[in-house]
Amino acid sequence: MLYREAGDFKTSYAEDNQTFPIKFDRWRYYVVLAFAFLVVPFIITDYWANAIFVPFLIYAIAALGLNILTGYCGQVSLGTGGFMAVGAYAVYKLMTAFPEVSIVVHVLLAGGVTAVVGVLFGLPSLRIKGFYLAVATLAAQFFLVWLFNKVPWFYNYSASGQINAPERTVLGVIVTGPATEAWAKYMICLVFVTVLAIIARNLTRGAQGRKWMAIRDMDIAAEIIGVNPMRAKLTAFAVSSFFIGVSGALFFSVYLGAVEVGEAFGINKSFLVLFMIIIGGLGSVFGAFAGAAFLVLLPVGLKVLGVDILGWPTDIVAHVQLVIVGGMIIAFLILEPHGLAQLWRLAKEKLRLWPFPY
Amino acid sequence: MKLKKLAVLTLGTMLASTPALAELVFPSLSYRTGPYAANGIPFADGYQDYFTLLNERDGGIGGEPIRVVECETGYNTEKGVECYEATKGEGSLVYQPLSTGITYQLIPRVTQDNIPLHTMGYGRTSAQDGATFPWVFNYPANYWDGASIAINHILDQEAGSLEGKKIALVFHNSAYGKEPIRTLEELAAKHGFELTLIPVDHPGQEQKSQWLQIRRERPDYVLMWGWGVMNQVAIQEAANINFPMDHFIGVWWSGSENDVIPAGMGADGYKALNLNAVADFPVYGDIQTYVVDRGLAAGAGDQIGSVLYSRGMYAAMLAAEAAATAQGIHGTAALTPAMMRDGMEALNMTAARMEELGMPNIGPEFSVSCENHGGVGQAYVQQWDATAQTWNVITGLISSDRSVIDPLVVEDAAAYAAEAGVTPSCN
Numbered sequence: 001m002l003y004r005e006a007g008d009f010k011t012s013y014a015e016d017n018q019t020f021p022i023k024f025d026r027w028r029y030y031v032v033l034a035f036a037f038l039v040v041p042f043i044i045t046d047y048w049a050n051a052i053f054v055p056f057l058i059y060a061i062a063a064l065g066l067n068i069l070t071g072y073c074g075q076v077s078l079g080t081g082g083f084m085a086v087g088a089y090a091v092y093k094l095m096t097a098f099p100e101v102s103i104v105v106h107v108l109l110a111g112g113v114t115a116v117v118g119v120l121f122g123l124p125s126l127r128i129k130g131f132y133l134a135v136a137t138l139a140a141q142f143f144l145v146w147l148f149n150k151v152p153w154f155y156n157y158s159a160s161g162q163i164n165a166p167e168r169t170v171l172g173v174i175v176t177g178p179a180t181e182a183w184a185k186y187m188i189c190l191v192f193v194t195v196l197a198i199i200a201r202n203l204t205r206g207a208q209g210r211k212w213m214a215i216r217d218m219d220i221a222a223e224i225i226g227v228n229p230m231r232a233k234l235t236a237f238a239v240s241s242f243f244i245g246v247s248g249a250l251f252f253s254v255y256l257g258a259v260e261v262g263e264a265f266g267i268n269k270s271f272l273v274l275f276m277i278i279i280g281g282l283g284s285v286f287g288a289f290a291g292a293a294f295l296v297l298l299p300v301g302l303k304v305l306g307v308d309i310l311g312w313p314t315d316i317v318a319h320v321q322l323v324i325v326g327g328m329i330i331a332f333l334i335l336e337p338h339g340l341a342q343l344w345r346l347a348k349e350k351l352r353l354w355p356f357p358y
Numbered sequence: 359m360k361l362k363k364l365a366v367l368t369l370g371t372m373l374a375s376t377p378a379l380a381e382l383v384f385p386s387l388s389y390r391t392g393p394y395a396a397n398g399i400p401f402a403d404g405y406q407d408y409f410t411l412l413n414e415r416d417g418g419i420g421g422e423p424i425r426v427v428e429c430e431t432g433y434n435t436e437k438g439v440e441c442y443e444a445t446k447g448e449g450s451l452v453y454q455p456l457s458t459g460i461t462y463q464l465i466p467r468v469t470q471d472n473i474p475l476h477t478m479g480y481g482r483t484s485a486q487d488g489a490t491f492p493w494v495f496n497y498p499a500n501y502w503d504g505a506s507i508a509i510n511h512i513l514d515q516e517a518g519s520l521e522g523k524k525i526a527l528v529f530h531n532s533a534y535g536k537e538p539i540r541t542l543e544e545l546a547a548k549h550g551f552e553l554t555l556i557p558v559d560h561p562g563q564e565q566k567s568q569w570l571q572i573r574r575e576r577p578d579y580v581l582m583w584g585w586g587v588m589n590q591v592a593i594q595e596a597a598n599i600n601f602p603m604d605h606f607i608g609v610w611w612s613g614s615e616n617d618v619i620p621a622g623m624g625a626d627g628y629k630a631l632n633l634n635a636v637a638d639f640p641v642y643g644d645i646q647t648y649v650v651d652r653g654l655a656a657g658a659g660d661q662i663g664s665v666l667y668s669r670g671m672y673a674a675m676l677a678a679e680a681a682a683t684a685q686g687i688h689g690t691a692a693l694t695p696a697m698m699r700d701g702m703e704a705l706n707m708t709a710a711r712m713e714e715l716g717m718p719n720i721g722p723e724f725s726v727s728c729e730n731h732g733g734v735g736q737a738y739v740q741q742w743d744a745t746a747q748t749w750n751v752i753t754g755l756i757s758s759d760r761s762v763i764d765p766l767v768v769e770d771a772a773a774y775a776a777e778a779g780v781t782p783s784c785n
Contacts, residue, residue, distance in 0.1 A: 047443040055436070149531055149557070159540045159770060160482070160533035162462050166777060177778075178466030256435065258462045260533050262560050263435060300440065307429075313657075314430035315390030315399075322391075 118241020404670025486732025
């Protein structure tokens with residue numbers, strides 16, 4: 001009833017090309033944004049920020065980044081954790097070296113540094129594909145973690161090898177360090193997510209995104225029709241790494257405040273983000289959000305259900321959680337390889353016909 | 359998207375409606391899963407069983423019942439933060455995360471939220487400077503003490519001289535394992551031994567290359583800063599290369615039954631430091647009567663008397679004693695975290711009190727003050743007897759070389775104070 005195109009006339013190309021062509025979708029999007037910006041900051045608590053919203057938003061950025069590389073350009077990467085580490089260590093070095101510069105600039109610069117590193121490790125993609133590329137990015141993962149552990153310059157020669165985020169402000173509001181208010185943490189992540197998601201959406205539906213998708217679908221055919229594979233692949237690595245670098249920088253500075261590289265950015269992180277885009281949906285901006293929300297909320301939800309409500313022992317709940325997440329990944333791969341985004345798409349198709357399906 | 363938010367909100371209201379009761383809340387950030395579970399389980403069992411004992415036998419502390427809130431961290435910092443945020447609203451009196459990584463996360467947070475943090479024998483060593491770290495305690499000993507105690511023990515073995523000796527440190531490549539390096543470097547300069555650093559990455563199941571290096575370089579002694587599955591693997595590998603086990607010394611986190619039993623007879627003679635003595639304490643009788651026989655034992659209830667169980671119990675005992683001290687200071691049975699902190703800072707452990715609690719000589723005598731949150735820095739050395747399957751304490755309490763450690767503490771605490779913008783003060 002509400003969700004349909006009928007009667008929603010487009011009279012210009014701009015209207016026809018907008019992100020949400022259906023009026024209801026568009027309104028829903030504005031409502032979600034308004035809720036996220038105008039309501040959540042006033043009701044958010046420490047627990048909600050630190051356990052749910054901030055990790056969700058940060059992982060959403062990482063998933064967006066990996067989705068550009070893997071979902072849109074078809075280059076499998078297992079180096080996400082390593083690239084997040086680059087973002088984190090870059091922002092740390094910048095924060096401590098130039099304390100007078102705004103943290104926002106540092107986070108963006110950290111993304112830039114990661115983009116350069118990403119392009120460097122993307123070079124093998126020009127010669128190798130598929131599993132072999134996955135192994136090359138895996139090498140990046142291990143190399144980067146080893147590097148940040150090995151070279152004391154990266155952690156400013158601290159005795160423990162940990163990096164700690166000093167206190168920084170944006171417009172006079174503290175956003176990093178222990179004194180950060182829950183809403184400030186949430187807001188800085190939300191702003192980054194919103195802007196980056198809009199950029200990702202518009203990149204992927206424009207010429208650049210089409211080139212990436214052409215490479216993904218068949219690189220030889222794409223080359224024949226005039227897509228430069230080197231540029232397409234390297235831009236995908238650069239943009240993807242930029243996103244992942246920003247998420248790593250926020251992960252360290254805003255969310256955790258102190259990290260050690262092996263523990264926070266190990267291979268598990270790469271797999272976690274990969275699972276997010278697989279469950280969420282490859283090649284979809286919504287999928288990145290859905291996957292991040294799913295994998296951040298599921299453990300917390302199961303814990304609340306199992307420990308706080310049902311009163312089960314904590315170890316049983318932790319084990320059950322592994323079983324459920326593993327089972328769901330297998331179930332998704334078999335039943336819906338396109339992920340939550342595809343379920344959402346199907347639901348929308350059904351809604352268009354409701355209540356009179358044929 | 360909307361539905362998800364709704365679900366989230368519903369969950370939130372359920373969380374928020376948890377009632378706050380007049381109890382003493384001791385959160386237990388434990389790990390019973392993952393590669394560190396073998397060590398996490400006995401500690402968590404000991405920690406909880408002791409509080410259960412106090413509830414059952416004495417009706418809590420000072421008549422106030424105790425509630426232990428367990429939260430599974432899996433030795434993972436993200437989950438540790440989640441656990442901290444989830445439990446801090448319940449009036450948690452003191453956090454003991456049993457993880458150096460989580461400790462580094464929590465130091466700024468507890469300082470902000472004014473909740474004490476007790477990192478017994480782990481965590482950030484310079485936290486012993488209570489003027490800089492008012493909310494963090496690491497009595498009775500810390501890693502730098504551990505490094506120094508191990509070297510002092512070797513000095514005893516080598517008739518007082520380490521000139522020209524080679525000592526290797528096999529360490530968990532994390533904040534935890536890196537802690538002793540600084541001290542060992544200083545000690546190497548002081549005593550003239552050569553230090554080789556051999557990192558092992560998390561989780562430490564693969565150490566062939568590290569032990570090949572040890573086999574090639576033949577160090578006189580090997581020290582180990584390991585945890586979880588890394589310990590078992592290292593001891594097995596050492597046995598495989600026929601390294602003399604009595605020249606292989608682990609820190610107190612690398613010396614539990616779980617670590618040596620898998621290597622069988624090969625582990626015979628392996629040494630480890632220990633913060634707390636292992637003995638058949640009278641308190642175990644009470645635990646049997648009041649906790650196990652009533653079916654209240656934490657976990658599987660099969661850990662009683664093991665090294666890490668007794669350490670968990672020791673940690674709980676120190677927390678309970680601090681709570682009792684706090685009740686004495688403030689004249690009220692219902693404590694706030696700030697009162698708990700005062701109790702911890704005024705804690706005075708005497709031999710008589712330990713005897714009275716049914717655990718004679720479980721740890722050193724020490725007292726805490728604002729200047730010193732780190733206790734006395736003493737530990738035992740114990741040796742594994744694979745035939746009898748027991749750890750034997752082979753030395754008395756060994757003291758650390760404070761002349762080396764104290765300047766390092768001052769330096770590191772000053773660095774932290776500058777970085778975090780803290781003005782150290784004691785008043």
